[in-house]
Amino acid sequence: MSEFLKVAQAAKDAAQLLAPLPRGPKDRALRAIADALVARTAEIVAANAEDVAKAREAGTSEAMIDRLRLDAARVEKIAGAVREVADLPDPVGEVVRGSTLPNGLELRQLRVPLGVIGIIYEGRPNVTVDAAALCLKSGNAVLLRGSSSAYASNTVLVRVMQEALAETEVPAGAVQLVPGLTRDSVKELMRARGLVDVLIPRGGASLINSVVEESTVPVIETGVGTCHVYVDADADQDMALSILINAKAQRPSVCNAAETFLVHADIADEFVPKALAALKNAGVTVHGDPAIAAYSPDVVPATEDDFYAEYLSLDIAAAVVGSLDEAVAHIRRYGSAHTDAIITRSQPAARRFTALVDSAAVAVNASTRFTDGGEFGFGAEIGISTQKLHSRGPMGLPELTSTKWIYTGDGHIRT
Amino acid sequence: MSEFLKVAQAAKDAAQLLAPLPRGPKDRALRAIADALVARTAEIVAANAEDVAKAREAGTSEAMIDRLRLDAARVEKIAGAVREVADLPDPVGEVVRGSTLPNGLELRQLRVPLGVIGIIYEGRPNVTVDAAALCLKSGNAVLLRGSSSAYASNTVLVRVMQEALAETEVPAGAVQLVPGLTRDSVKELMRARGLVDVLIPRGGASLINSVVEESTVPVIETGVGTCHVYVDADADQDMALSILINAKAQRPSVCNAAETFLVHADIADEFVPKALAALKNAGVTVHGDPAIAAYSPDVVPATEDDFYAEYLSLDIAAAVVGSLDEAVAHIRRYGSAHTDAIITRSQPAARRFTALVDSAAVAVNASTRFTDGGEFGFGAEIGISTQKLHSRGPMGLPELTSTKWIYTGDGHIRT
Structure with missing residues (x-):
């Protein structure tokens, strides 16, 4: 033996x-x-x-x-x-x-x-x-x-x-x-x-x-977390900035930190420059799709791999999406089904996002960082399951x- | 593709x-x-x-x-x-x-x-x-x-x-x-x-x-069921006979049918002959350990494999055990952790058996045949899980x- x-x-x-x-x-x-x-x-x-x-x-x-x-x-x-x-x-x-x-x-x-x-x-x-x-x-x-x-x-x-x-x-x-x-x-x-x-x-x-x-x-x-923050067309943009920075930079090495942000095209012109400035200020490198990259020379062009990445560092991928459903499709394709957040003032948008995103946790107007046994009141945590059984x-x-x-x-x- | x-x-x-x-x-x-x-x-x-x-x-x-x-x-x-x-x-x-x-x-x-x-x-x-x-x-x-x-x-x-x-x-x-x-x-x-x-x-x-x-x-x-009926020293023996015959013979081809019965040594002399007669009457072949075989020439000597067997037929393995704890040890060793029953009038024995038997279901003074989604009131059943997760x-x-x-x-x- x-x-x-x-x-x-x-x-x-x-x-x-x-x-x-x-x-x-x-x-x-x-x-x-x-x-x-x-x-x-x-x-x-x-x-x-x-x-x-x-x-x-x-x-x-x-x-x-x-x-x-x-x-x-x-x-x-x-x-x-x-x-x-x-x-x-x-x-x-x-x-x-x-x-x-x-x-x-x-x-x-x-x-x-x-x-x-x-x-x-x-x-x-x-x-x-x-x-x-x-x-x-x-x-x-x-x-x-x-x-x-x-x-x-x-x-x-x-x-x-x-x-x-x-x-x-x-x-x-x-x-x-x-x-x-x-x-x-x-x-x-x-x-x-x-x-x-x-x-x-x-x-x-x-x-x-x-x-x-x-x-x-x-x-x-x-524990593998490729978490997303989706900023909807109807988002409170100050709230979105605050949540985005918190989700990415408050503790980048943990699985519930954000790794990608998605912005609805309707507010991209207004929101993306503010987001890039705030992220830069927090020391975050943005790996963006061409639409994001167009807003600043600081943006590193994203490859396909960036959208799958769990950086666990002060890096974030970013893309502009044409609709909420496009954001959901992106999350389904690249995400790890850990935690994904929507920032919106629209009740129908929140309802649709929470129904369609198939992840362990879905956050509405809150940082992804709250997916945690301690925060949920469990008193202790052995880990965060990203599977569906048990x-x-x-x-x-x-x-x-x-x-x-x-x-x-x-x-x-x-x- | x-x-x-x-x-x-x-x-x-x-x-x-x-x-x-x-x-x-x-x-x-x-x-x-x-x-x-x-x-x-x-x-x-x-x-x-x-x-x-x-x-x-x-x-x-x-x-x-x-x-x-x-x-x-x-x-x-x-x-x-x-x-x-x-x-x-x-x-x-x-x-x-x-x-x-x-x-x-x-x-x-x-x-x-x-x-x-x-x-x-x-x-x-x-x-x-x-x-x-x-x-x-x-x-x-x-x-x-x-x-x-x-x-x-x-x-x-x-x-x-x-x-x-x-x-x-x-x-x-x-x-x-x-x-x-x-x-x-x-x-x-x-x-x-x-x-x-x-x-x-x-x-x-x-x-x-x-x-x-x-x-x-x-x-x-x-769905794999090597279910046991344990007849305790304090069993109501008529009840034990009725449950044993039901658990084995009412529908032998299903996973919640009994495949082994265990009898406490203190009542073996009285209970085993009655059980063997009733099982014979129900068309059941008994594969017994030496203690069981001593009661009747009809008993087929059991091999180690008989105690692991899921017969799904009119066959049953049988053994005499010296104590409730020995019955539990037998069930842990040979069972499939589906359903195991104790027949007893003793509250401490029922308590100890239900605490120590680590199976999906434990029955007290009832046939193993009740482990079923329909019987439990679920309305429908996709199967009976014998694993611990989910x-x-x-x-x-x-x-x-x-x-x-x-x-x-x-x-x-x-x-």
């Missing part, structure tokens, strides 16, 4: 013990993890220093190194996030539907954990703890496969969590690091049907596509559960 | 027009289909006669030929089922959740169609129409890939549906038959990511496994939908 299979089997065994636990023991376990993280800060920071040193040797940018770095304050913050998860309601056991059937059978649909959740991620080491906390709270065991650049940090973080769990009613095996640094372990994880119930890749489009292509474990796609949009704790039907009779048989 | 891709693209184009339609036009289209099926009965029966003749030449059993055969009464019944789907409520547009966020953003989560649903099935030609009706009602286009033995029937049924739709507001392209009889078209369907939103295989374990292995389109597994258990119309978040502000930006 490979090292991976041992770890996956341990997670599955732990999942069976964890699933029926009520909220009390799960919350106590999460608080024990938070305490242990703080108590063992020195050990965590020391392991992290190894990762940082290796990254520096490898010539990693200072910005990336800063994302990787842990210090006492950051460990304290990670522990605080675990305590916040403990404070959230438990989704498990919720009666989703229920009725007494005409024959007297009592029928209930209960929320239950998924089982074992695999998470493949490229993010900062805090994701290791965040993801584990969300999975444990929702009654799931978790197999964590983080970035190889954070392997020393993740190894210690998982060890601290496991040792904290060993003192609680939650089995220590419920949190597992996928062993090894090679792609082989990722491949094993993707083929672990029967051991792993769902795989959540968190990262760029190439990671997500490779998981979707290769996995036999059911996948929830997350869960679409921000995923909180209930999205980490399945359901089970229970029916009770007094000797009921079918006739 | 292959014939398959043309058809899939046509379905996708139709799905975009169909998705925003409200209930009225969809119900009118379903009634037009029902009327057309009845009006064109002669044409349908003639095509079906070709399939029947071919099946007979190929030496197909009369029982199978009867499943394949259509006559005027059966066509009338198929049309009636379409009218029943028209009478069901429309899941699309339901507001699943909604709130006004602290910042004043108005947030709603709406039910929307999935898009294009692919269905691969081995069943009778009525499935062609049933599945199409459920998909249309829930706003989805459908790609149908039925059994090659029903190809002539399915071709005419789809043509009749398309020609009926052509006179309605629902685009005719929303119902498509996957062209050709070879496995190539199934392979194309399984790789049609981006054109097909979900694939639902309906059939035996080998079909479902091959789809799960090969598909890059998200799959909903349905939908688990009987799938009705809401299970053929996704959701979309819509948020409306008055210039909201994130700060």
